[in-house]
Amino acid sequence: MEAFQLLSRGGVKFDKKRFKTDVQLFSKDTPAATSEKISEGELPGELDYFKYAPGGSGKRKAEGDGTTAKALKKRKVEEDNEDEDEDEKHSDAEEEDEDANGTEETPSRPRQRVVTKGSDIPAHADTFSAMAERYQISSLLLSNLTANGYNDPTGIQSYGIPILLESRDLAAISPTGTGKTLSYLLPIMSSLRAPSSSANSDAGAGVRAVVVAPTRELAHQIHNECLKLAQGRKWRVVLFSKATAGTLADKSARDKVDIIISTPLRLVASIKSGGLELSNVRHLVLDEADRMLDAEFFPQVEEILAACSHPQIQKAVFSATLPANAEKMAMQMLKDPIRVVVGLKDTPLPLISQSLTYVADDPSKLPSILGYLAKPYNPPVLIFTSSQPRATSLAQELVLNGVSNVDCLHAGMTKKEREDAVSRMRRGESWVMVSTEVMARGMDFKGIREVVNYDFPTSVQSYVHRIGRTGRAGREGKAVTYFTDDDAPFLKAIANVLLQSGSTVPEWILKLPKPSKLKRRQMGKVKRAEIVNPARKIGRSDAIKKRDMIAGSKRRAARKPSPTAGVE
């Protein structure tokens, strides 16, 4: 409710009921219906991460074009805002309300808070056609955009694409599900002009663009997005894997590759084996940058950076979260960077209604989730656990307790199992997906309506990314987080995140004292065993293969979830 109160401020008309029925507003599958519905349920500026002004729909009043003196003045103010301090978020949020009042009538520009920092920042572009005109984006690329439902740029696209097209380095921070992938893919493909294989290419030999992402699944998804943009020309976009690494060992084949999408370790392995040459790479993107720069990944990223030796390389980092230390590292690897922050850093979308559920201790979680899934829910639901064995065992327990269409996905599974699980998810065959942190970042399953943190996330960043699997591209979402007594030391930090993004938190949680470092360390040491239902008679030794059970559950198709909101 408080979220709605927040939504209602700023003098913007907002019909909640209507909006609720329009949760598919931004669906790329229904572009025709999009503009019509969007103009009816309006969001105030600070919550509007999407630019949805339907050019010429005539329903919205157009009173400015984003280049007014007021707009320019506002931009100046934004640029002067250093946004260095983590603690300033609340005051910023307050200011945004005024911003929303002042600028909400300009439909042709993104109206959410965008803060830019850096030298000679290129002007943002409000439409894809404006970008195309300014930067000579090919008509093919442009038509591929519209063919795939990209009609109007989101905030990060409006600001990020011009920056990248002017060959500047960029650190982009924009909430989950606001179109970061396109923000870097479009400029890469436009800058490359033509495939290496084409006759008029003067690109020189070798791979010219590299995108790194932390999981195979995400790399795969980025590759798919890239292929959509590549339609109609002979681009060679390679999803780097064991197999493709082999084919690229041949130099002549390698020189025909335009873009590589990869996980870091795969790339490093190929560099080290001498099979991969990155000295002609002109564009390097780190997606989920804070993850790529953390202790485990950074050594690999360093090697990739070293291998990309071309003096004119453009580098960009993207994420929804970028803690101070990661940002510092990012800024060091970038040259004269521009920093763009859309919305509030490290904050979930207000479209996701979040709640915290007390479950006392670990054994109490299973009855809670079974109760949750026994009631009507919005499939598919994504459930996060803290480890692979717990993901597997929870999936087993759900199946054994009669929950239908349960799937499991973690990195301990085979490549094929992982791929199958993702495609079941994409086809809408999974109603309940139990997973680990591997699914936390970047994955864009448009249908996900609910996220359950069965195990408490171990950082604010993890929380923000996990729940960001729902509420994508303007849809509403719901996120439930279980917490036990053991989770208390981190509870307050997460509770503050809920507050920040317009959800409510029980009073007593906010009154919790700030936990000591020691306590937090202890909390981290809490070991959670596999999930077993003591009430159930069947033992773990029944030696039923998990996948058989899951397949069986599909055949049984027992309890059907009754969706409470409109399903596609």
Place this chain on the structure above:
DNA sequence: AAAAAAC
């Protein structure tokens, strides 16, 4: 603090 990231 755990999971993830090759072969």
